[in-house]
Amino acid sequence: MIKVTNVHKNFKEVKAVNGIDLHIQPGQYVALLGPNGAGKTTLVEMIEGLQHPDVGEIQIMEKRWKDHQEELHRIIGLSLQETRFVDKLSVLETLRLFASFYGLGGKRIQEILDLVNLEEKKKSFVVNLSGGQRQRLALGIALLNEPEILLLDEPTTGLDPTARREIWDILKSLKSSNNTTMILTTHYMDEAAYLCDKIVIMDSGKILAEGTLEQLLSKHKKGEVISFETNGPIPPDQLPGGDKIIKSVIEPVANKGEIIIEDLVSYLPSFLEFIKNQNLVLTSLECRKMTLDDLFIAMTGRHLNQ
Numbered sequence: 001m002i003k004v005t006n007v008h009k010n011f012k013e014v015k016a017v018n019g020i021d022l023h024i025q026p027g028q029y030v031a032l033l034g035p036n037g038a039g040k041t042t043l044v045e046m047i048e049g050l051q052h053p054d055v056g057e058i059q060i061m062e063k064r065w066k067d068h069q070e071e072l073h074r075i076i077g078l079s080l081q082e083t084r085f086v087d088k089l090s091v092l093e094t095l096r097l098f099a100s101f102y103g104l105g106g107k108r109i110q111e112i113l114d115l116v117n118l119e120e121k122k123k124s125f126v127v128n129l130s131g132g133q134r135q136r137l138a139l140g141i142a143l144l145n146e147p148e149i150l151l152l153d154e155p156t157t158g159l160d161p162t163a164r165r166e167i168w169d170i171l172k173s174l175k176s177s178n179n180t181t182m183i184l185t186t187h188y189m190d191e192a193a194y195l196c197d198k199i200v201i202m203d204s205g206k207i208l209a210e211g212t213l214e215q216l217l218s219k220h221k222k223g224e225v226i227s228f229e230t231n232g233p234i235p236p237d238q239l240p241g242g243d244k245i246i247k248s249v250i251e252p253v254a255n256k257g258e259i260i261i262e263d264l265v266s267y268l269p270s271f272l273e274f275i276k277n278q279n280l281v282l283t284s285l286e287c288r289k290m291t292l293d294d295l296f297i298a299m300t301g302r303h304l305n306q
């Protein structure tokens with residue numbers, strides 16, 4: 001459905017997208033997950049035809065933007081990171097305006113109001129909508145034309161958990177009813193894990209890993225995490241069992257750290273002994289299985305949301 005081949009995009013010296021290959025199958029929901037500046041928006045905007053690669057090629061249903069602009073506009077629905085509406089138009093008037101671009105009538109507008117659950121708000125001015133309602137309106141506009149491909153740039157950033165859940169429910173229902181193909185960018189690993197069949201982890205313009213959640217986590221199959229805080233500074237270079245550690249992140253000033261190890265049961269006693277020998281007291285200790293964020297730390301040494 002979407003084929004991205006060796007795509008590069010630079011902004012002066014910044015390599016925003018630095019050699020990306022990506023294949024997306026029909027009906028797949030794909031999350032581009034990564035921290036600020038990873039290159040997610042730039043990649044999505046190139047797939048949307050809003051920006052053009054310096055190097056490489058993007059094909060959508062075997063078509064390129066330069067030869068098939070009109071056709072591709074009909075196939076794709078998109079919602080940008082920040083959608084600007086006309087504040088003094090109502091929800092209904094806004095939908096009518098966008099529907100007119102596609103020659104769509106009242107029936108489709110009503111379907112969209114029901115789908116994104118804005119019937120009760122249809123007479124409200126857009127300026128008076130909550131963040132979640134605005135995002136649902138943006139999603140509704142993206143869906144007006146029944147697009148085969150939906151591209152959403154951070155559809156739930158800044159929303160509270162209930163508002164996020166409402167967007168998730170709409171996207172889930174769309175998947176089962178329409179077989180839509182979707183790419184969304186997000187900072188939230190729970191969003192990627194809940195909604196998407198395929199997760200693409202990006203950093204510094206590159207893909208670090210891709211696959212289903214299970215595939216990604218099984219790359220570090222035995223990975224488990226010790227997360228701890230102490231009453232004093234931890235000397236990071238003296239942690240025991242160096243060869244058993246997949247990755248450690250120690251924050252000396254905050255007196256806290258995380259260690260990703262292969263085998264928790266065999267490692268934990270030596271860690272506790274180390275804490276005792278350093279005359280430290282554990283003020284908190286948590287052991288758990290790896291999450292996507294831990295996987296990101298294992299790959300980059302940083303948290304996803306930093």
Ligand SMILES: Nc1ncnc2c1ncn2[C@@H]1O[C@H](COP(=O)(O)OP(=O)(O)OP(=O)(O)O)[C@@H](O)[C@H]1O
Nearest residue numbers: 011014015016034035036037038039040041042043
């Ligand atoms: N128009 C532009 N001009 C100059 N630099 C840009 C431009 N667009 C993006 N960049 C730079 O390219 C890099 C990738 O940015 P991009 O917005 O694609 O990342 P992102 O992963 O979407 O980040 P975020 O999650 O914060 O939206 C960043 O370093 C950014 O500052």
